[in-house]
Amino acid sequence: MVSTVHSAPILEMRDIRKTFFSVKALTGVELTAWSGEIHALMGENGAGKSTLMKILSGAYRADPGGEIRIAGKPVTIDDPLSAKRLGIAVIYQELSLSPNLTVAENIHLGRELSKSGFIDRATMERDSSPVLERLGADFGPKTLVSDLSIAERQLVEIARAVHANARILVMDEPTTALSSRETDRLFSLVRQLKAEGMAIIYISHRMNEVYELADRVSVLRDGGYVGTLTRDELSAERLVKMMVGRDISGFYKKAQGEHHKTGALMLEVKDFSDGRRVKNVSLTVRAGEVVALAGLVGSGRTELARLVFGADKRLTGELWLEGQRVELHSPQAALSTGVAYLTEDRKAQGLFLDMSVHDNINLAVFGRDASRGGVLDLASAARRATAAIDVLKIRVAGPHVEVGTLSGGNQQKVLLSRLLETAPRVLLLDEPTRGVDIGAKSEIYRLIDELAARGVAILVISSELPEVVGISDRVVVMRDGIVAGELDGSAQQPITQESIMELATGARITTAA
Amino acid sequence: MIQKAETSPATSPQKGPGSRVRFQSIVRTVGMAPILILLCLLFEVLSIVNAAGSWGEAINQVMNGHFWDVVISGRFASGQNLSIVAQQAAVNMVLAAGMTFVILTGGIDLSVGSILAASAMVALIVSNVADLWWLAIPTAVIFGLVFGMANGALVAYLRLPPFIVTLGALTAVRGVARLIGDDKTVFNADLQFAIIGNGAVYGVPWLVIIAFAVILASWFVLRRTVLGVHIYAVGGNEDAARLSGIKVPLVLLFVYGASGALAGLGAVMQAARLYAANGLQLGQSYELDAIAAVILGGTSFVGGIGSIWGTLIGALIIAVLSNGLVLIGISDIWQFIIKGLVIIGAVALDRYRLSSSART
Ligand SMILES: Nc1ncnc2c1ncn2[C@@H]1O[C@H](COP(=O)(O)OP(=O)(O)OP(=O)(O)O)[C@@H](O)[C@H]1O
Ligand SMILES: [Mg+2]
Numbered sequence: 019m020v021s022t023v024h025s026a027p028i029l030e031m032r033d034i035r036k037t038f039f040s041v042k043a044l045t046g047v048e049l050t051a052w053s054g055e056i057h058a059l060m061g062e063n064g065a066g067k068s069t070l071m072k073i074l075s076g077a078y079r080a081d082p083g084g085e086i087r088i089a090g091k092p093v094t095i096d097d098p099l100s101a102k103r104l105g106i107a108v109i110y111q112e113l114s115l116s117p118n119l120t121v122a123e124n125i126h127l128g129r130e131l132s133k134s135g136f137i138d139r140a141t142m143e144r145d146s147s148p149v150l151e152r153l154g155a156d157f158g159p160k161t162l163v164s165d166l167s168i169a170e171r172q173l174v175e176i177a178r179a180v181h182a183n184a185r186i187l188v189m190d191e192p193t194t195a196l197s198s199r200e201t202d203r204l205f206s207l208v209r210q211l212k213a214e215g216m217a218i219i220y221i222s223h224r225m226n227e228v229y230e231l232a233d234r235v236s237v238l239r240d241g242g243y244v245g246t247l248t249r250d251e252l253s254a255e256r257l258v259k260m261m262v263g264r265d266i267s268g269f270y271k272k273a274q275g276e277h278h279k280t281g282a283l284m285l286e287v288k289d290f291s292d293g294r295r296v297k298n299v300s301l302t303v304r305a306g307e308v309v310a311l312a313g314l315v316g317s318g319r320t321e322l323a324r325l326v327f328g329a330d331k332r333l334t335g336e337l338w339l340e341g342q343r344v345e346l347h348s349p350q351a352a353l354s355t356g357v358a359y360l361t362e363d364r365k366a367q368g369l370f371l372d373m374s375v376h377d378n379i380n381l382a383v384f385g386r387d388a389s390r391g392g393v394l395d396l397a398s399a400a401r402r403a404t405a406a407i408d409v410l411k412i413r414v415a416g417p418h419v420e421v422g423t424l425s426g427g428n429q430q431k432v433l434l435s436r437l438l439e440t441a442p443r444v445l446l447l448d449e450p451t452r453g454v455d456i457g458a459k460s461e462i463y464r465l466i467d468e469l470a471a472r473g474v475a476i477l478v479i480s481s482e483l484p485e486v487v488g489i490s491d492r493v494v495v496m497r498d499g500i501v502a503g504e505l506d507g508s509a510q511q512p513i514t515q516e517s518i519m520e521l522a523t524g525a526r527i528t529t530a531a
Numbered sequence: 532m533i534q535k536a537e538t539s540p541a542t543s544p545q546k547g548p549g550s551r552v553r554f555q556s557i558v559r560t561v562g563m564a565p566i567l568i569l570l571c572l573l574f575e576v577l578s579i580v581n582a583a584g585s586w587g588e589a590i591n592q593v594m595n596g597h598f599w600d601v602v603i604s605g606r607f608a609s610g611q612n613l614s615i616v617a618q619q620a621a622v623n624m625v626l627a628a629g630m631t632f633v634i635l636t637g638g639i640d641l642s643v644g645s646i647l648a649a650s651a652m653v654a655l656i657v658s659n660v661a662d663l664w665w666l667a668i669p670t671a672v673i674f675g676l677v678f679g680m681a682n683g684a685l686v687a688y689l690r691l692p693p694f695i696v697t698l699g700a701l702t703a704v705r706g707v708a709r710l711i712g713d714d715k716t717v718f719n720a721d722l723q724f725a726i727i728g729n730g731a732v733y734g735v736p737w738l739v740i741i742a743f744a745v746i747l748a749s750w751f752v753l754r755r756t757v758l759g760v761h762i763y764a765v766g767g768n769e770d771a772a773r774l775s776g777i778k779v780p781l782v783l784l785f786v787y788g789a790s791g792a793l794a795g796l797g798a799v800m801q802a803a804r805l806y807a808a809n810g811l812q813l814g815q816s817y818e819l820d821a822i823a824a825v826i827l828g829g830t831s832f833v834g835g836i837g838s839i840w841g842t843l844i845g846a847l848i849i850a851v852l853s854n855g856l857v858l859i860g861i862s863d864i865w866q867f868i869i870k871g872l873v874i875i876g877a878v879a880l881d882r883y884r885l886s887s888s889a890r891t
Contacts, residue, residue: 354776367770372836373835393755393757394756396755
């Protein structure tokens with residue numbers, strides 16, 4: 019459809035296979051992309067999307083037999099450098115910038131300019147500027163990357179791709195860490211690149227993003243190629259059916275407007291401040307209640323949750339649990355009091371990538387299960403691991419596989435299992451569905467509901483507005499470190515995406531209690 | 532309201548016995564064992580050639596039907612020499628076991644050689660006190676423990692870099708060792724626990740028994756206790772460890788304490804062998820052999836990956852190298868050069884072998 023300009027598609031991948039030991043990650047996948055096309059790649063967690071893109075970028079080598087053509091010419095991609103030379107740029111979900119270097123240095127990384135052996139910063143900065151300007155960046159080439167937000171870092175990665183004259187840009191779940199405003203900006207940027215003739219391969223689990231952006235959608239399932247839909251063939255039912263092999267009606271959804279039966283006050287946060295990002299925040303969560311903590315990225319939600327969990331030191335404030343004042347000085351104290359926190363940054367702060375799924379799931383409860391003297395209870399650990407893999411449907415060959423080899427969504431499930439094993443009374447979930455597919459999302463929502471039904475007090479931080487609206491009994495919205503307002507779902511304070519955004523951006527001041 | 536969503540991955544491709552995964556982990560634990568065996572074979576052959584006088588002579592004798600005579604003429608694989616190798620490896624094994632704990636957390640302990648010297652001085656001095664000689668062993672071990680805990684406290688609570696802390700301790704504790712004995716050698720010709728250094732049970736030297744007991748105990752701690760999992764976790768991802776409720780400072784205190792206490796035990800073993808200790812000379816650069824053993828054993832320098840069995844093999848490789856090179860008459864200078872190159876080469880080989888299981 020977009021093919022009128024060129025005779026051959028810019029990218030053709032055919033019969034791509036990849037086996038890791040006994041794991042067949044890809045079993046003959048194909049993908050065709052045209053210049054000036056946004057091509058979405060969808061599929062469940064572990065379907066093989068990231069693996070396919072890592073083959074394209076030279077991070078992995080495909081098993082022999084398949085074929086890759088760029089602009090009609092067969093090519094071999096042995097390493098990241100040869101991919102770069104062919105005009106392929108990939109933005110992984112875990113951004114790959116060096117935070118200690120400047121924007122200009124990162125844009126030139128691996129292709130530094132030098133003058134008689136010395137690095138030529140001035141020229142590097144000068145030729146970075148136009149690219150940054152064209153992409154609408156409001157920071158200069160001399161800025162240190164460590165001073166940039168995640169959205170801005172992403173922009174640097176895109177600038178790097180544009181600067182290298184990339185013809186094919188792969189984005190692997192680029193919006194999971196962005197606020198909705200930043201997402202909008204990213205989208206207009208992606209459209210701009212498309213108009214300039216780039217082929218963009220866009221991986222996402224979010225249906226609405228795919229609707230908004232994609233010209234065509236290819237779907238993978240269990241490492242195999244299912245098919246490709248054009249824009250006018252798109253429908254949610256059809257996509258889901260292609261992804262999971264069944265139709266969507268089975269997915270769990272809390273009935274709109276239905277509330278959990280809530281009990282006594284469980285968690286009371288009074289006047290919390292940390293002197294930086296959190297300013298005199300108070301909020302409550304009842305037993306069996308699901309409260310969403312909404313707000314823009316950077317509004318202090320994660321910081322607040324970490325204060326409650328004892329991971330950071332607070333300056334002022336009192337914490338009350340079930341009507342009793344408590345002091346949680348460390349995560350260890352919090353966990354043994356029944357307060358658990360799911361971090362938003364699973365790779366850096368959550369998982370032990372070199373350890374097994376089994377160890378990761380049991381890590382917070384090894385001590386509890388152990389006999390006196392600290393000898394491991396291997397039987398109960400094995401039981402917990404097997405049960406957790408079963409309940410959350412974690413796709414893994416066995417409990418002793420290293421977590422680092424799992425797909426992103428399955429890693430998230432492992433981390434979630436670890437928390438649940440501690441049987442918490444208060445659950446602080448920071449972006450609990452980040453990177454998980456729609457099926458797993460509905461599983462996690464169901465789990466949240468079941469926990470609430472059992473009387474657990476749940477505070478969910480989420481930047482996905484449909485998610486906030488869908489699962490919460492009440493919404494607390496933060497803005498710039500303060501509580502901007504509360505929505506209890508009543509007729510006066512309905513929980514809608516619009517009302518949340520108004521509070522989050524400060525477009526309206528409410529008289530919330 | 533709850534509808535069950537059936538998201539069972541119908542044709543999950545990765546369901547399988549995971550036998551390849553297990554194979555991979557076996558390869559990882561076996562690691563350097565083939566190199567150890569290769570080295571042993573090499574030295575045996577070379578010592579046979581040495582005994583025969585030349586390669587030609589050795590081959591000649593085999594041709595003439597004296598096969599077995601030739602084989603048993605090799606001095607390397609003789610029971611007596613192997614026992615010497617094991618004894619040479621013993622002290623390093625004990626130090627390397629402690630070093631394994633430390634390196635698994637992503638740290639390093641450069642002070643074990645100095646602690647060994649100081650503890651050995653203490654052991655000998657106490658053994659010379661008429662009624663209190665029986666306190667010599669516990670005092671030496673506790674002495675080492677205290678220095679190790681001091682390292683640990685600085686690393687855990689003041690958040691100082693382990694390299695710097697233990698580099699300082701390397702120098703300072705060496706000074707303490709000299710101070711204790713007034714910078715003189717301390718002797719005890721009737722050392723009460725000399726049997727540790729020179730005796731044997733059913734032909735197995737006590738030194739070897741102690742070393743293997745330490746290795747076994749370390750294995751148990753690392754693989755069968757909560758503490759062990761926590762050590763791996765702290766080395767693998769310290770932030771995540773803290774957020775999972777692990778008391779990171781206590782874990783660090785333990786590993787440095789254990790390393791110090793094992794250096795104290797090593798001191799007892801060394802003193803028992805020598806009937807003497809000298810604060811200046813004893814234990815010089817022992818920390819390097821211990822670190823080399825751990826790294827040869829495949830333990831990652833950044834922490835989180837490794838095993839005590841690897842360390843055992845690593846310590847044996849170092850002992851076999853030292854012993855074998857002497858046996859075949861290589862000069863002292865070349866021994867250093869060869870040892871260093873073998874360590875680098877072996878680790879390079881290991882990295883190359885494991886790089887096939889690369890991950891992003
Ligand atoms: N280095 C590796 N070693 C072993 N198995 C791997 C490795 N990398 C990926 N796999 C396996 O390959 C399969 C596909 O993984 P991949 O990361 O491509 O999934 P994905 O489609 O990107 O999923 P997600 O949406 O969760 O990110 C998974 O079963 C995963 O466990
Ligand atoms: Mg992925």
